Amino acid sequence: MGTGLAVSESSARAYALRDPDVRLMLEVRDGSATAFEELMLRYQTRLVTVLEHLVGRRGQAEDLAQEVFLRVYRARKRYVPGSKFSTWLFTIANNVASNALRSRSRRREVNLDASESGPLGANPLDHLAQAASGQMPTRQVDMTELREEVRRAIDTLNERQRMAVLLSKFEGMSYADIAETMETSPQAIKSLLSRARESLREVLEPYLDRGDRPQAT
Amino acid sequence: MNVPLSPQPELPALREQLVAYLDGELDADASQRIDELLSTDPRVRQELSQLERTWDLLDRLPRAEVEQSFTQTTVEMIAVSAAVEVEQEEAALPRRRRRGILLAAGGMLAAALAGYWFAGELLPNQNERLLRDLPVIEDLEAYRQSTDLDFLRQLKEEGVFTDYQPGDPDG
Numbered sequence: 001m002g003t004g005l006a007v008s009e010s011s012a013r014a015y016a017l018r019d020p021d022v023r024l025m026l027e028v029r030d031g032s033a034t035a036f037e038e039l040m041l042r043y044q045t046r047l048v049t050v051l052e053h054l055v056g057r058r059g060q061a062e063d064l065a066q067e068v069f070l071r072v073y074r075a076r077k078r079y080v081p082g083s084k085f086s087t088w089l090f091t092i093a094n095n096v097a098s099n100a101l102r103s104r105s106r107r108r109e110v111n112l113d114a115s116e117s118g119p120l121g122a123n124p125l126d127h128l129a130q131a132a133s134g135q136m137p138t139r140q141v142d143m144t145e146l147r148e149e150v151r152r153a154i155d156t157l158n159e160r161q162r163m164a165v166l167l168s169k170f171e172g173m174s175y176a177d178i179a180e181t182m183e184t185s186p187q188a189i190k191s192l193l194s195r196a197r198e199s200l201r202e203v204l205e206p207y208l209d210r211g212d213r214p215q216a217t
Numbered sequence: 218m219n220v221p222l223s224p225q226p227e228l229p230a231l232r233e234q235l236v237a238y239l240d241g242e243l244d245a246d247a248s249q250r251i252d253e254l255l256s257t258d259p260r261v262r263q264e265l266s267q268l269e270r271t272w273d274l275l276d277r278l279p280r281a282e283v284e285q286s287f288t289q290t291t292v293e294m295i296a297v298s299a300a301v302e303v304e305q306e307e308a309a310l311p312r313r314r315r316r317g318i319l320l321a322a323g324g325m326l327a328a329a330l331a332g333y334w335f336a337g338e339l340l341p342n343q344n345e346r347l348l349r350d351l352p353v354i355e356d357l358e359a360y361r362q363s364t365d366l367d368f369l370r371q372l373k374e375e376g377v378f379t380d381y382q383p384g385d386p387d388g
Contacts, residue, residue: 040291048281061281066291073295074302147277154278168240169275175242190242194233197268204271 012081021085025072029079036076040069043086047093050166053154054097055104064100068093083180086171090181094163101159153203161196164189235265239272 015022021042027035047068052061071092082088154162160182167173167181175186175193182189231254237243238251254261347354 036295037292040288044283044288044291045281048283048287052281053278058281062283062287065287066294069291070294070298073298143277146274147279150274150277153271154275165275169272169278170280175237175240190233190237193240194229194236197236197272198232200275201267201271204274205267208270208274 015081015083019081019084022081025076025079025085026081028073029076036073039072039085043089044069046171047089050090050163050170051093051097053151053166053170054159054162055100056155060100064093064096067096071096084177087173087177087180090167090171090173091183094181097163098159149204149207153200156203157196157199161192161199164192165196165200168193231261232264232268235261235268239265239269 016026021039024035024039028039044065047065048058048061051064051068052058055061055064068089072089154165157165163182164178167178173181175189178193179186179189184192234243234247234251238248243251251261255265
C-alpha cells in the first residue's frame with residue numbers, strides 16, 4: 001500500500017505516471033504544502049460524502065475525514081506509490097471509519113441510550129415500520145421521500161457491504177480497487193456487492209412497485 | 218409486478234454474475250453467456266432490471282457539500298501537526314549529535330587499530346633486517362678497506378662471518 005516498502009521502483013514510477021494525484025502526493029512527500037492543499041480540495045467532498053453515508057452523521061463524517069487527511073500527512077515521508085492515490089486514501093478512510101464504528105458500538109453496549117443512535121434511529125427498519133403503518137395512501141413517489149428511503153435502505157446494509165456499495169457507486173471503483181481498499185479479494189467483493197444489492201432490492205423494490213413504503217417484517 | 222425466480226441452487230451465483238455484468242466486471246465470454254440468458258429467459262431479464270433499477274436509485278443520495286470552514290480547520294490541524302513534528306525533531310537533535318560524535322570516535326579508533334595491525338603484519342620490520350645484517354655492519358670498515366674479493370670469499374669459507382653470534386664479544 002501507500003507506505004509499503006515492498007513496492008518496486010518500476011511499479012512506483014508507473015503509478016506516478018498514470019495518476020496525477022500520486023504525483024501530487026510525491027510532491028507532498030518532498031515537502032510541498034501547496035500540493036497537500038490541492039489534494040485536500042480534490043478529495044474532501046468525496047471523502048466526506050462516503051464517510052457520511054457510512055457512519056450516518058455529518059459531524060462525525062467531517063471529523064473522520066480530517067483524521068484521514070492528518071494520517072495522510074503524517075505518512076507522507078514514508079509514501080511509496082503502490083496503488084492509485086484514491087485507493088490508498090480510501091483504505092485509510094475505511095480503517096478510520098471501522099475503528100469509529102467499533103468504538104460507537106462498544107459505547108452503545110455500555111450505554112443503551114436511544115439518543116446514541118443516528119438521526120435515523122437505532123434500526124432504520126423500525127422507522128420504516130412506523131412510517132408504513134398501512135394508513136399512507138398510494139401515491140407518486142416524492143423525491144425527498146425517495147431519497148430518505150434510499151438512505152434507509154443503505155443503512156440496512158452491514159458496514160462492509162455499505163463501504164463496498166459506496167466505493168462502487170460514488171467512487172466508481174472497480175472490484176479490484178475496492179478489494180485493495182478493503183483488504184480482501186475481488187471475488188469476495190463480487191459476492192459482497194451481490195448480497196448488498198440483493199438487500200437493497202428487497203427494501204426498495206416493493207416501495208417502487210407500490211409507490212409505498214415497504215412493510216417491515 | 219415481480220416475477221420471483223424459482224428457487225434454484227445456482228441462484229446466488231447467477232445473481233453475482235448479473236451484478237458483475239451490470240458493473241462491467243465480466244470478461245467477454247461470461248458477458249456473452251449472460252446476454253444469451255437474457256435473450257431466452259424473461260425471469261433473468263426481470264432480475265437484472267430490478268437490480269439495475271434499485272441500484273440507480275442510489276444516485277439520488279445527496280453528495281456532501283463541504284464548507285470553507287472545514288477546509289480551513291483541516292489546514293490548521295495539519296499546521297499544528299507539522300509544528301509538533303518540527304519540535305520533536307529539534308528536541309531529538311542534541312541526542313542525535315551525541316550519537317554522531319560517539320560513532321565518529323568509534324570509527325576513528327577502529328581505523329587506528331586497523332592501521333596498527335596493517336603496519337605490523339604487512340610492512341617489513343626494519344629492526345629485524347638490522348639484526349640480520351649486524352655482523353656485516355660491525356665490520357663494515359674492514360670490508361671497505363679490502364678490495365680483494367677472493368680474500369673476502371676465503372674469509373667467508375673459513376667461517377669468519379657465519380660463526381659470529383650477536384652479543385659475542387670475540388666476534
